[in-house]
Amino acid sequence: MPLPPYTHNMFQTATYWAPLGNDGFGGEGFVAPVTILCRWQNTTQLFVGADGREYQSSAIVYPDQELALRGYLAEGDQTGTPDPQNLDEAYEIRQTQISPALDAQYALNKVFL
Numbered sequence: 060m061p062l063p064p065y066t067h068n069m070f071q072t073a074t075y076w077a078p079l080g081n082d083g084f085g086g087e088g089f090v091a092p093v094t095i096l097c098r099w100q101n102t103t104q105l106f107v108g109a110d111g112r113e114y115q116s117s118a119i120v121y122p123d124q125e126l127a128l129r130g131y132l133a134e135g136d137q138t139g140t141p142d143p144q145n146l147d148e149a150y151e152i153r154q155t156q157i158s159p160a161l162d163a164q165y166a167l168n169k170v171f172l
Contacts, residue, residue: 066123069096073120074137076149078129089131092138096123099134106171108153116171117150125168128152132172
């Protein structure tokens with residue numbers, strides 16, 4: 060899907076660590092971090108996670124691209140940190156939502172941290 064027209068209003072930067080899966084030692088591995096554009100809202104909201112349990116968000120983020128569950132996000136450029144689990148300001152993506160536009164040409168991505 061092409062980038063939605065609303066991305067030109069995304070002035071915030073976040074660092075995204077995509078999940079790589081098991082690191083072979085019982086932990087999580089991550090792809091090298093990249094910066095993305097987003098709209099970051101520090102707000103609490105109840106939501107149901109992918110595991111069916113209810114959680115309260117630390118933040119809701121509208122990224123300029125689709126992000127994966129179990130990935131991590133942190134505000135700003137944190138690309139110098141290869142493992143987000145070593146960064147207090149990084150949050151796990153616990154739920155994702157994609158809302159297609161009525162014409163199905165674009166989609167709004169939303170993640171709950």
